[in-house]
Structure formats: structure tokens, C-alpha cells
Amino acid sequence: MINLTKKLITACCLLLITFGAQAALTIEIEKGEGEAAPIAIVPFGWKGRTPPPIQPAQIVATDLRRSGRFAPLADADLVARPAHAQEVKYRAWRALKIDNMVVGRMEPVGKNEYRIDFQLLDVVNGTQMAGYSIRTSTRDLRRAVHQISDIVFEALTGTRGAFDTRIAYVTVAKSVKNPKRNDYRLAVSDVDGYNEKILLKSSNPILSPSWSPDGQRIAYVSVTPKGPVIYIQNIQTRTARKLKQFRGLNNAPSWSPDGRKLALTLSKDGNPEIYIYELSTDRVKRITQSYGIDVEPVWLPDAKGIIFTSDRGGTPQLYLTRFNSFGRASRAERLTFEGDYNARASISADGERLAFVHNHHIAVMNLKNKSLRILTDTPWDESPSFAPNGSMVIYATQEKGNGVLAAISADGQAPQKLSIKTGDIREPAWSPFRKRSF
Amino acid sequence: MEKVVKWFVLTLAAVTLIACASGAKKDESAESAEQASSGEETGDTRYGVDDAGKIDAKTLLSDTTGPLSRRVFYFEFDRTDLSEEDRQALRAHAEFLAQNPDISVVIEGHADERGTREYNMALGERRAKAISQLLVLQGASKDQIQEISFGEERPVALGHDESAWKVNRRAELLYSGY
Numbered sequence: 067m068i069n070l071t072k073k074l075i076t077a078c079c080l081l082l083i084t085f086g087a088q089a090a091l092t093i094e095i096e097k098g099e100g101e102a103a104p105i106a107i108v109p110f111g112w113k114g115r116t117p118p119p120i121q122p123a124q125i126v127a128t129d130l131r132r133s134g135r136f137a138p139l140a141d142a143d144l145v146a147r148p149a150h151a152q153e154v155k156y157r158a159w160r161a162l163k164i165d166n167m168v169v170g171r172m173e174p175v176g177k178n179e180y181r182i183d184f185q186l187l188d189v190v191n192g193t194q195m196a197g198y199s200i201r202t203s204t205r206d207l208r209r210a211v212h213q214i215s216d217i218v219f220e221a222l223t224g225t226r227g228a229f230d231t232r233i234a235y236v237t238v239a240k241s242v243k244n245p246k247r248n249d250y251r252l253a254v255s256d257v258d259g260y261n262e263k264i265l266l267k268s269s270n271p272i273l274s275p276s277w278s279p280d281g282q283r284i285a286y287v288s289v290t291p292k293g294p295v296i297y298i299q300n301i302q303t304r305t306a307r308k309l310k311q312f313r314g315l316n317n318a319p320s321w322s323p324d325g326r327k328l329a330l331t332l333s334k335d336g337n338p339e340i341y342i343y344e345l346s347t348d349r350v351k352r353i354t355q356s357y358g359i360d361v362e363p364v365w366l367p368d369a370k371g372i373i374f375t376s377d378r379g380g381t382p383q384l385y386l387t388r389f390n391s392f393g394r395a396s397r398a399e400r401l402t403f404e405g406d407y408n409a410r411a412s413i414s415a416d417g418e419r420l421a422f423v424h425n426h427h428i429a430v431m432n433l434k435n436k437s438l439r440i441l442t443d444t445p446w447d448e449s450p451s452f453a454p455n456g457s458m459v460i461y462a463t464q465e466k467g468n469g470v471l472a473a474i475s476a477d478g479q480a481p482q483k484l485s486i487k488t489g490d491i492r493e494p495a496w497s498p499f500r501k502r503s504f
Numbered sequence: 505m506e507k508v509v510k511w512f513v514l515t516l517a518a519v520t521l522i523a524c525a526s527g528a529k530k531d532e533s534a535e536s537a538e539q540a541s542s543g544e545e546t547g548d549t550r551y552g553v554d555d556a557g558k559i560d561a562k563t564l565l566s567d568t569t570g571p572l573s574r575r576v577f578y579f580e581f582d583r584t585d586l587s588e589e590d591r592q593a594l595r596a597h598a599e600f601l602a603q604n605p606d607i608s609v610v611i612e613g614h615a616d617e618r619g620t621r622e623y624n625m626a627l628g629e630r631r632a633k634a635i636s637q638l639l640v641l642q643g644a645s646k647d648q649i650q651e652i653s654f655g656e657e658r659p660v661a662l663g664h665d666e667s668a669w670k671v672n673r674r675a676e677l678l679y680s681g682y
Contacts, residue, residue, distance in 0.1 A: 271654075271657035271658075273621050273622065273625070273655075273657075274621070274622060287622075287625075289625075289654060289655070289657050291652075292652070293652050293653075294625060294653070314629060314651070315625060315626060315629055315653065317622050317625050317626070318622040318625075331622065331625075331626065333626070333629055337630070337633075338626040338629065338630075359623065359626040359627065359630065361622050361623055361625070361626045362620065362622050362623065375620070375622075375623055377582075377623075381582075382582075382619070382620075382623055407619065409619070409620045409623050410620040410622065410623070423620055426618065446617070446618065446664075448620055448621070449620070449621070464664070467664060493621070
């Protein structure tokens, strides 16, 4: 069932990111019809001689709204501007029919450092639910605020927040030197589009960025004039390792949960099959046997099996092969039966749901009862990737002929779109959780 | 159809001639190629024939209307089937390769933008292999052929409808230098 069509989609907010010349992504949030809890995020107090570098409340409100679970009050609706819990007059806030509010303050401490204090309050009972005092460098200031969003989200929903995470993606633009060719860039940014960092510029198409489980490295495919090659790039050092290249396809890398292996597609033995590439030895082990195309492997989170796309049954469908106690792959079991194109699976971290391309839309399937929910109704949606907390799925879609990124809550609420101003953006991959920066 | 038959006969003739000769000298074939290309400008096609009476490979490859002139083959969505006409055109390529073992060809496989990028990489390879298998079956050597897939990454038309898709679902034969 397509929930979206029934929705009154309202553009709620248009955030333009202007980091000087770096301005990269715009984020458009569309409001879903789901139950979003009203919450007050009061502008944080500021003790500094110059204007604050950021307004934490604005970032927290945007994060929470993006989740589809919360509806932060508009600035004009706030009845007061308390910066401390002690200053809150609960009765006035109860009149706004909100259950919770966040208050806080920020101040510079020393060179390039800030302290942020905040409290999450239960308005109904007039009590504090969470309170933190955070010291952060200027560099990690936005990260620290996303972690405030994570703390608030977890305290109120019981689910770990994924606001302090990143996305990897590929951008495409006409080459300045030769307009007949494209320039491809592999980039990472915060999940809200800020802090874009280019990891690689290339004249060769870049496919399938895949995060290592520790979030330090990205594997990807470079489609060179001599065929596809897989690289692993370290995000911090920007050094890259080229994997052993086999004749034919070297595609669709996916990290094992322990970070020691990649599942990938090779066609060295004739037709595309799934192999496991051991990173310490450069040895590969074949795990599929079919005359069809076997591609796009992803590991089960417990590493006990691999889900992949195969057209062995005549059309592209998803299959699961499990490893027995000797590590041998079982005969693959078909997972999808509805529709004639089911491909490119992403699995939720709890192993319970699959997001994939279903007849050119994004769908999520419950792996236990196999129930299918189609989340999008736009044509040519591709490359879904689960947030590490399973709450949302980011994917690539088309807008006016350009590739843009969009995210949708895994239950179909709160679609948002990320789009860059020039060129195309595609192949999004959501990072794993990051360690707290404070 | 008549044209195809005509060219096919011509290829056979050329192939027979080549079979009789024992390898052209490099500088001679360069000359012949020049002749052929000057012919293109006037709309005529001239064939370079060396002392041994051989029509050299470069001349054949430079001929823009000859039996080897068809280098792009199109496919249906998610398919690799080739039409009878395609097969005939490919037969000329196979025979040409068989008679010119020092010439090699790269077959590029492509897909339209529909479907996932990685599946399309595999599909492009499958299309390239459909052609190379046919060439090998008809006498070309595996060592002369290299298949490369570019999936949906190198479209020739940029539209988002069937008129663009149908020309993007293709395999291309690339003889180096032509």
C-alpha cells in the first residue's frame, strides 16, 4: 500500500546550507501524516561577545522534525525563552499541549572550544528527564549538537538516535575541461548534508560506496576504461588500497560485520557470481552457483548468511544463502515473489527488515512474515540504505532529470529530500553509528 | 537485405584474398588506409590492394558502408537476444577476425538507466558476452576479444524515455584505431 499518495505533503522547511563557497546540499523536509509529538526546543542562551557560530536549538529541532516522530513548535509559538530548567514556568508550557521541552545554553570556553548545557524536561510532571554539560571543539560543534538530538530522541522513543551519523554518496557534474565527459566525486557529509568532504575526484564512474563497520573506510567501485576495479579508501588519511582485480566484473562490495572480508561480485569464472574476498590474504571464495546474474550481496548482521540479487528465476529477485557451521554456503532461498524487479537490498541492523528496489520504487519487507510495504511512489528510485538505527532509509531518486537523495522513515512517514545545486547526486550509503565525541 | 548479401559476398571475396596472402607490411597498409579515407570524402570507397593482391584489414575496417561497418547492436530491456540481422552482421566480424588473428576487438556492453546500477553492470557484461560467444562460435579466437561492461554509466542518449533507453541498451565493437 502506498501511504504517500494519501498524504498531504507540505513543504515545511527549506534549509539552505551556505558554507561560503562550499555550499553544497539543500534539504527539503516534507511533512508526513503520521503522529508527530509536539515538542518545544527553546533557543539556547548564549554568553559570548560575538554572535554564536550556530544556534543549537535550530539544529536539534530540524533533526527531530526529520525523524517524522516530532513536531517542534514554531519560534513564534514559544511562550518564553528560558535557558535553564529553573526558569521554566511549566503551567504556561502545559497550555501548549506539549509533553516535552528542551532548554539549554552555550558559551565559549578558551580558544576554539565551547560548553553546551541542556536539559530535556517532562512538561506534564515538571521534571528533568536528561541533562548534560558538554565541552566541544569548534570543529565538532555541529556533531555535539546532533548528539544532543540523539540523546533527546533516545530518551523519548527508546530508540538510539542516528542524527550524528554520516552519508557517503557520489556526485556527477560535467567536466570543466571536457564538457563531453563527467567528473565523479565520492563524498561524505553529515546526514543533514553539512560538512561535505570530497574523498575522491575521478573521470571514471564511481559505484556502490560501502562503509566499513568501524566507519573508517569506504569500499567502492571505479568503472575504469579497462573495466571495474574495487578500492578501499580510508576516510581520514584518504589513502586508498586497490583490491586484486579479476578478469570481468569486480563489483558491488559489501563489508562483513567483522570488517575483515568483502562480499562482492566477480565474473572471472564466466558469469557473475558472489564471492567472499578476504582482505588479509586477497583470496576469494565463491559462494553462489547459477547461470544467472548474482550481484549486490549484503551480509546478515550476524554474518551467518548473505542476501543478494539474482535473475536465476528469470527476473531479478532477492535470495538468501546461509553458511553452515563449516562456513559452506547453502542452496539459496528466494525471498521476494511480488513484482518482477526486486534488487539491491539493504538490511536493518537488527536483521529484521530489508529495504530494496521493488519495481523501481523503494520497499521494505519484514523478513519474518515477508510482508511488503512500498514506501515511495516516484519513478526510478534506487540504492536504498538503512540508517543504523533502522528508523529511516536514504535512497536516490530523480527530480527534473537530476539525481537527488531522499530519505523516508522506514514506516513511510516524513520523507525528506537532499539535493545539491548543480549536477547529480546518487548512490547514498548511510554510515554506522559513531562514537560520542564528548 | 540485398545490400547485406552483396557485402557478405564481398567479405567472402576479401577473406579469400586475405587467406591467399601472407600478412601485409605495416607502411603499405597505412597508405591504403589513407586512400580509403580520401575516398570517404567523395562518397566513393576505394580498396587498397597490395602487391600480393590482398585487401588489407585496415581498408576493410575503414569502410563506412562495408560489411564491418555495423559495430553497434541493440537489445530489449533486460535481454541479450540478437536479431537474425545482427547475427549476419556479426558473422562478417567473426570471419574478419578469424582471417586477421593479429587484430583484436573490445566489446563494450551497456544498459539503459532502468534497474539498479550493479545489476546493469552485470547485464552489460552479459550483452558483451552474447556477442563474443557468437564471434567465437564462428571462428574468432577468444584471445582476440575482450569484453568490458559499463552498465548504465555511459549512455549515448540522456533522455528518460524509450527513445533514449533503446539506443543505450547496446553493445559496441571497438577495433583499436577505428
